[in-house]
Amino acid sequence: xxxxxxxxxxxxxxxxxxxxxxxxxxxxxxxxxxxxxxxxxxxxxxxxxxxxxxxxxxxxxxxxxxxxxxxxxxxxxxxxxxxxxxxxxxxxxxxxxxxxxxxxxxxxxxxxxxxxxxxxxxxxxxxxxxxxxxxxxxxxxxxxxxxxxxxxxxxxxxxxxxxxxxxxxxxxxxxxxxxxxxxxxxxxxxxxxxxxxxxxxxxxxxxxxxxxxxxxxxxxxxxxxxxxxxxxxxxxxxxxxxxxxxxxxxxxxxxxxxxxxxxxxxxxxxxxxxxxxxxxxxx
Numbered sequence: 486x487x488x489x490x491x492x493x494x495x496x497x498x499x500x501x502x503x504x505x506x507x508x509x510x511x512x513x514x515x516x517x518x519x520x521x522x523x524x525x526x527x528x529x530x531x532x533x534x535x536x537x538x539x540x541x542x543x544x545x546x547x548x549x550x551x552x553x554x555x556x557x558x559x560x561x562x563x564x565x566x567x568x569x570x571x572x573x574x575x576x577x578x579x580x581x582x583x584x585x586x587x588x589x590x591x592x593x594x595x596x597x598x599x600x601x602x603x604x605x606x607x608x609x610x611x612x613x614x615x616x617x618x619x620x621x622x623x624x625x626x627x628x629x630x631x632x633x634x635x636x637x638x639x640x641x642x643x644x645x646x647x648x649x650x651x652x653x654x655x656x657x658x659x660x661x662x663x664x665x666x667x668x669x670x671x672x673x674x675x676x677x678x679x680x681x682x683x684x685x686x687x688x689x690x691x692x693x694x695x696x697x698x699x700x701x702x703x704x705x706x707x708x709x710x711x712x713x714x715x716x717x718x719x720x721x722x723x724x725x726x727x728x729x730x731x732x733x734x735x736x737x738x739x740x741x742x743x744x745x746x747x748x749x750x751x752x753x754x755x756x757x758x759x760x761x762x763x764x765x766x767x768x
Contacts, residue, residue: 492578495588500596505587512581518574520549523567529559548681550628561628568750569630605633605745612743612758614714615666618706619756623749626702627681631749633756650700651757652726654707656719664715667757668703674752675699681751700726 492506501509521535530538530553538552550568553559559567579593605613616633623631651667670678679698680687690698707723715721743758 495579495582495596498596500592501582501587505582505585509578509581509585509587512585513576513578516576518571520567520571523570524553524559524563527563527567527570529563529567534558547686564628565624565630568628572630572632572748572750605635608635608743608745609760611664611714611760612745615706615710615758616745616756618709618713619747622702622706622709626705627678627749629681629750631747634746634748636744636746636755649757650696650703650726652700652703652707653724654711654715654721655724656721658719661761662719663761664710664721665757665759666703666707666710668699668754669757670699670752670754674749674754677751678702678749678754 492501492510495501496503496506521530521539524530525532525535538549538556538558541547541552542549550559550564554561554564579597582588583590583593605616608616620631620633623629649667649669651665654664654666656662675692675695676690677687679695679702680690682698682702683690683694703726704723711721711723743760745756745758747754747756
């Protein structure tokens with residue numbers, strides 16, 4: 486079970502141990518409310534309908550929402566509402582750690598205050614546009630919500646480059662205004678995210694296929710960025726997505742990288758944005 490970003494920061498700061506973090510993660514996952522339970526609570530389905538979907542789900546290994554949608558028991562809007570509610574009820578890791586006496590509330594409050602992350606409003610207009618497009622694609626293609634939180638360098642998980650896919654958006658008319666995008670997710674998040682994107686069972690999705698699928702997701706995101714957020718007269722074009730060594734150099738070389746964490750039902754990940762001539766690109 487992978488650490489969440491806040492959990493990794495608390496671990497790096499020496500405030501909790503690895504064992505305490507893993508125990509808290511187990512509690513967090515165990516207490517996640519199921520979509521079927523929420524559907525009953527909202528009055529969308531009854532217990533018999535949920536039980537029938539669960540039985541069918543065990544036989545064919547498909548998502549609850551997909552089966553309910555196929556049987557016309559739930560609408561896409563209702564599924565979106567349930568997913569949003571499911572995410573909002575997810576217990577915060579810090580709260581669990583305090584309840585387990587892994588650290589005190591005062592320690593947690595002090596850590597959060599001293600490590601306060603920048604607001605999304607402090608990002609450039611182009612970076613905010615990119616995140617909005619990403620949220621829209623999560624809803625449209627993955628039927629899932631994602632939340633964003635800007636990160637500092639110290640928050641990046643060790644070895645993140647090994648699970649990252651990236652591409653460049655370039656313009657021959659303005660080569661100094663290149664835009665680079667990267668998408669990081671470790672194996673616990675990568676495979677279910679990719680399987681949902683390709684609409685296949687997670688067991689069919691090995692690491693290589695998952696990386697290819699995330700590259701295609703990034704390529705789709707790039708298409709919306711070129712269409713809606715970049716100057717049309719510059720005729721931007723994307724490079725094929727891949728896993729280049731230059732992902733690591735995004736921050737080291739340009740010192741302009743923005744790292745933004747995303748949290749969704751599949752797990753946590755990071756979107757990396759590097760703007761060339763950032764003051765002009767967002768114009």
